Amino acid sequence: MTWSLMPLLLMVVITIVLRQAAWWGLILHFRLFSKSTTALNQILAREDVSDLGVRISTSFPGMTRILRARLTPSRYIGLPLTLTVIAALYIAALLGGLVEELMEADELVRLDENINQGLDTIRTDSVITVFSWITDLGGSAALIAVTLVTTGLLWAHHRRQIIASLWFTILGSQVTTYAGKYLFARQRPEFVTDIGAFTPSFPSGHATSAMALYGFIAYVIASDLMTRRQRFEVVYWAAVLIILIGFSRMLLGLHYASDIAAGFLVGGFWLLLGLALAENNRHQQHQQPCGCN
Incomplete structure (x- = not known):
């Protein structure tokens, strides 16, 4: 086995070990x-x-009714929805803190540059070839194709109430990402491969798309599975794919680490909102009478 394949083998081993852990x-x-x-x-x-x-x-009857409605664990619009909203707000706060650090702290810029330079040791031809393929899974072409295919499958399987949530997640995340790109207009790092990009660097559109799209697909699949282990496998391997797409942008020298982190936060924020909308729509559908005689 050549040295150029060793980083890939190490990544596979780490992924398997982390899965069990x-x-x-x-x-x-x-x-x-x-x-x-x-x-x-x-x-x-x-x-x-x-x-x-x-x-x-x-x-305090009014306050008690509100608390019970928000904290009932057995209904999604109760405690699960409350925790989802809190998580989304927390992600938004983290993103705001990251933006502030980027604008005001030179330490973050230096850390980004050091990380990109440190990746030189594993930028072998084999690794670049593999991650060039992986990075395409988060590109605009893949985003459009996978979203359209997912929409068709949801329609065919009579899960049309989820389609609006999917598009809400995708469109919201993309608008936020591109607004951020041209608002901050951060220059990309110096390209180290033949692969280039033309839009500003912060936040990473690939990281945003991966988190929003593949995270939502993982939710759709996992929600139909019966066992906890099956749901875990879907969510874990979706997370691996999302992380690999984000990592590919740094490995190929197209983004800084803070760009990837911001993309994950933007995608995660809209993903949580999309899941909340999907679950609310599903709850309302179950509450509607079936119209049976």
């Missing part, structure tokens, strides 16, 4: 969550706590 971590999380939920239910079942809850709900 992530699965074990997820199992541990669910066990701890189950124990915590049981302990919380025992506390809430105590007579003094129950009486306190009754007094609060009697004194």
Whole structure:
């Protein structure tokens, strides 16, 4: 085996090891969550706590109804939707902090340059060839083609209520990304391969597209699967693909690390909003009468 293939082999090994570690971590999380939920239910079942809850709900009925609606764990429009909105706001705050650091802190610029220079050690011909193919999966052509195919499949499988959420996610993420590109007008790093790009660097459109599109497709597939392990596999390998597309932009010398991070944050923000819209539409559809005789 030649040295040029060693970085690729190392990436494959790391991916497999992380997959097993992530699965074990997820199992541990669910066990701890189950124990915590049981302990919380025992506390809430105590007579003094129950009486306190009754007094609060009697004194503040409006606030109690709002809290119950927002914190009910068994309904998506309850606690899951609340956590989704909080996560989206947190991502937006992270993106704002990243933009501020980029505009005001020279340390981030130097870190970006050092990372790109450090990747020189693995920029072999074989690695560049593989990642040149991977990076195309996040390009405009792939974005349009995969979105159209996904739309057709959703229509054919009678999941039309999700189509609007898909396009909301894609269009929102793209508008935000290109607005940011021309607003900040950051120059790209010096190209190190024959592959070039013409739009400004910040944020990465490929990273945004990968997070928004493949993240949404992973949601669509995982939502129909029956077992936790199956859903984990879909989400994990979708995450691997998204990360590889983002990494390919740095490896090929087309973006800085902060560009990729910003693209992931933009895509993640719109992905969460799109998932919230999709789940809300699905909930409303289930609430509608079937019209059966």
